[in-house]
Amino acid sequence: MGRQSYPIDHKMMKEFARKHPIFRIDSPSLKEIAAFHEDGFVAYPNVLTNEGQQGFTDEILSRDRVVEFFETTEAERSKPDKPQDFVWRNWDDKGPWSDQLFDAPFVKALMRETVGQEVHFCHSTMHFALRGSGPIPFHQDHHHWRHENPVNLAERDKWYIQMLYYPIGFKREDKSLSAIAGSHKVAPTSDVTAERMLAGELDEQAGRELKQVDLELPPGSMVFLNARTFHAVSAKPLDSPQECRIFVNYIFKEAGPPHRYTQPIQPEWLELADPERKRLFQREHWTEDCWSRWMA
Numbered sequence: 695m696g697r698q699s700y701p702i703d704h705k706m707m708k709e710f711a712r713k714h715p716i717f718r719i720d721s722p723s724l725k726e727i728a729a730f731h732e733d734g735f736v737a738y739p740n741v742l743t744n745e746g747q748q749g750f751t752d753e754i755l756s757r758d759r760v761v762e763f764f765e766t767t768e769a770e771r772s773k774p775d776k777p778q779d780f781v782w783r784n785w786d787d788k789g790p791w792s793d794q795l796f797d798a799p800f801v802k803a804l805m806r807e808t809v810g811q812e813v814h815f816c817h818s819t820m821h822f823a824l825r826g827s828g829p830i831p832f833h834q835d836h837h838h839w840r841h842e843n844p845v846n847l848a849e850r851d852k853w854y855i856q857m858l859y860y861p862i863g864f865k866r867e868d869k870s871l872s873a874i875a876g877s878h879k880v881a882p883t884s885d886v887t888a889e890r891m892l893a894g895e896l897d898e899q900a901g902r903e904l905k906q907v908d909l910e911l912p913p914g915s916m917v918f919l920n921a922r923t924f925h926a927v928s929a930k931p932l933d934s935p936q937e938c939r940i941f942v943n944y945i946f947k948e949a950g951p952p953h954r955y956t957q958p959i960q961p962e963w964l965e966l967a968d969p970e971r972k973r974l975f976q977r978e979h980w981t982e983d984c985w986s987r988w989m990a
């Protein structure tokens with residue numbers, strides 16, 4: 695399927711997905727779901743099909759904004775300033791591979807086994823890190839936990855899930871992802887820090903040993919992450935053998951008030967969606983005053 699502007703005919707996309715599934719598997723195992731609940735994340739190394747890994751990567755690299763970024767980056771290389779990392783939020787210009795990541799059988803099964811039926815798409819992003827890219831310290835991305843607005847205080851126990859895709863993978867200490875296993879079990883008070891967790895001060899509260907897990911993932915991998923779980927990313931060394939690390943994030947939320955980044959859905963996405971996908975997309979998006987309306 696050639697480069698076309700998105701969304702193209704949804705029936706065509708579905709037909710493509712049926713013939714060319716992006717995932718090797720259609721559902722998680724019980725053991726994986728148990729590990730997810732215990733650790734706050736589960737890694738799926740090489741979960742994309744060979745064709746999916748290649749197609750997804752090519753699709754990413756062929757987006758107009760991406761082509762422009764690399765053209766600019768080439769020009770910037772001869773300048774003294776380092777080129778900036780690339781962040782695309784919201785990445786709405788999908789193709790037939792990234793389109794599958796909304797609701798492939800594997801995605802739906804993961805959601806069904808964790809969140810349940812009341813799940814909404816929140817937003818999706820694309821990121822590139824070039825050599826010299828800095829580290830990201832330990833953090834949580836669950837907005838109901840990070841915003842003190844009464845709506846968020848009331849909604850804190852609802853699910854906020856990130857599906858982190860690494861189409862070309864990463865090596866340890868080369869923009870590698872680390873997570874503190876079990877950290878999702880600690881109450882979200884302001885005195886909780888990654889340092890205290892790693893020093894063992896909060897093990898008793900979590901009911902387990904909180905420990906740092908440093909990942910290394912081959913191309914075509916995904917990490918299914920409870921966004922309460924503390925996670926961090928190392929820097930990309932200047933002499934990294936990988937020129938540019940690619941990371942794509944699909945975020946889903948339990949039904950309820952918008953999160954800080956819950957994105958607007960384009961009308962054409964809804965027009966073309968089947969009923970199941972419509973349910974994923976039919977929710978309120980974030981606006982400056984949305985939380986005050988939810989409390990009224």
Ligand SMILES: O=C(O)CCC(=O)C(=O)O
Nearest residue numbers: 830835858871925927941
């Ligand atoms: O780059 C990654 O692997 C994860 C990045 C991250 O944690 C974030 O963007 O919030």
Ligand SMILES: [Fe+2]
Nearest residue numbers: 833834835925
């Ligand atoms: Fe994060």
